[in-house]
Amino acid sequence: MKRILFLILLFLYCGLSYAQTTDNGILVMDEFMVPSKRQHIEIPGFDGFQALKCDFHMHTVFSDGNVWPAVRVGEAWVEGLDVIAIADHMEYVPHSDDVKVDFNRSYELVKSLAADRNIILVKAAEITRQTPPGHFNALFIQDASALLPGKAVPENDKEAVAKAVAQKAFIFWNHPGWKAESIKGSYDWIDFVDQLDKEKNLHGIEVFNGDNFYRKALDWAVDHNLTVMANTDVHGLTAMTYQLGDNSHRTMTLVFAKERSEAGVREALEAGRTVAWCGKYLAGKEAIMKNLFQACVNPGKPYQKKGTTRYFEISNQSDLYFELTRKVDNRTETILLYPRSSQLLTAKDGENSREYEVANAFVRGNQNLKVQFTLGD
Ligand SMILES: [Zn+2]
Ligand SMILES: [Zn+2]
Incomplete structure (x- = not known):
């Protein structure tokens, strides 16, 4: 009985392994083929849209x-x-x-x-x-x-x-x-x-x-x-x-x-x-661009405080790219928010909001989007 069961299992195993490599005499070699899949583009909506x-x-x-x-x-x-x-x-x-x-x-x-x-x-x-x-x-x-x-x-x-x-x-x-x-x-x-x-x-x-x-x-x-x-x-x-x-x-x-x-x-x-x-x-148009930015980017809550400095992880949940710039003293500070990623940001106590220009987003032919977000406790 055991011997018969063994033979049945062996037969099934051979059948299975045979099916993996050939299918009725046809071998499928799809390693270089384009996989069939639909890309997801993540763009959040806003206001119910x-x-x-x-x-x-x-x-x-x-x-x-x-x-x-x-x-x-x-x-x-x-x-x-x-x-x-x-x-x-x-x-x-x-x-x-x-x-x-x-x-x-x-x-x-x-x-x-x-x-x-x-x-x-x-x-x-x-x-x-x-x-x-x-x-x-x-x-x-x-x-x-x-x-x-x-x-x-x-x-x-x-x-x-x-x-x-x-x-x-x-x-x-x-x-x-x-x-x-x-x-x-x-x-x-x-x-x-x-x-x-x-x-x-x-x-x-x-x-x-x-x-x-x-x-x-x-x-x-x-x-x-x-x-x-x-x-x-x-x-x-x-x-x-x-x-x-x-x-x-x-x-x-x-x-x-x-x-x-x-x-x-x-x-x-x-x-x-x-x-x-x-x-x-x-x-x-400015109002729509602002809504879109707010739906994509979130500075979150500070995860650490050292002295008077608070540490934030600002995240971009979309497939869009945001190049945030602002003038600090005489230099330009830039935060590159790549698609679906985060960046670090620090703020002093008492600095409750930030303004940036978005260098890659236009609201007129020669004018960039300006955004503001809250830096809560
Ligand atoms: Zn044409
Ligand atoms: Zn045409």
Whole structure:
């Protein structure tokens, strides 16, 4: 009996060890394969709003991009995004000899795939006029083919935007300083944009596009109360554009929404509750930036007291980076708060609060965020 049991166990063991190395004659060698996982980006919310990570400007083969729409959804899943919008050019379709021109197709192809991956897909298009006036993204459209495809001539610039207005789109001005250095370009608050703004048909502006910070655009966002946007405008693979990994991320708009839904995204964009994020840099309106900072950074309580000096461990629970600076006598003191980490800070008795400038966070084109926090007992 014992002998039979031993043989059964031996047989099972051999079967198991065989299954580990080969599977019906196929050996899996996945050591160098990319693990299937979705990155978590830690950005706390505030005042009951949650932070959604969004990219509202990217291209596919249905305009001048080099990837199929499903790749955009796959990238967004891996990189931990909540919301994406494929905004293919209306007036520029260089792949038309190979890909049938259909401005709704990139959305239709991946609508259910995005839902399966828990990604909110916003229907969009890029109104691609000569510069000036430049390019405008229209979000939450119903029918891209009812916009104005074809030749971008000054005579129908207004009509092109009006078609998006007719669909109650959320419209933002893309890369406002693009081609600024060329004779044809401009980097000004032009009449065309001024009129759109006065008619309440301009809702947002790209402050960050790819790795460019349009400083003037942040001033215009503040002065004209436009929503601050940051997007990749990616045409190839994001992995060939950004050094992706757990401590890295693509350029994106942080949207502070009441709920994680398309309606929630729209409400937050219309209310202007956004922060632009590129590399270690942040840009946005002062009140929102202050709220975000407070939600991320906490000096805590002193853990030690030596003489009149109190010791704090100031912590940053987010994936954001904060470079805090202040003038002490004649020198600049800097505290680098790396993502999800802490730093030491000391304060004398009686010093109950601290003010810093955040050198990597902008509230105007040339003005940094100022923050203050309490140093309790
Ligand atoms: Zn393009
Ligand atoms: Zn563009």
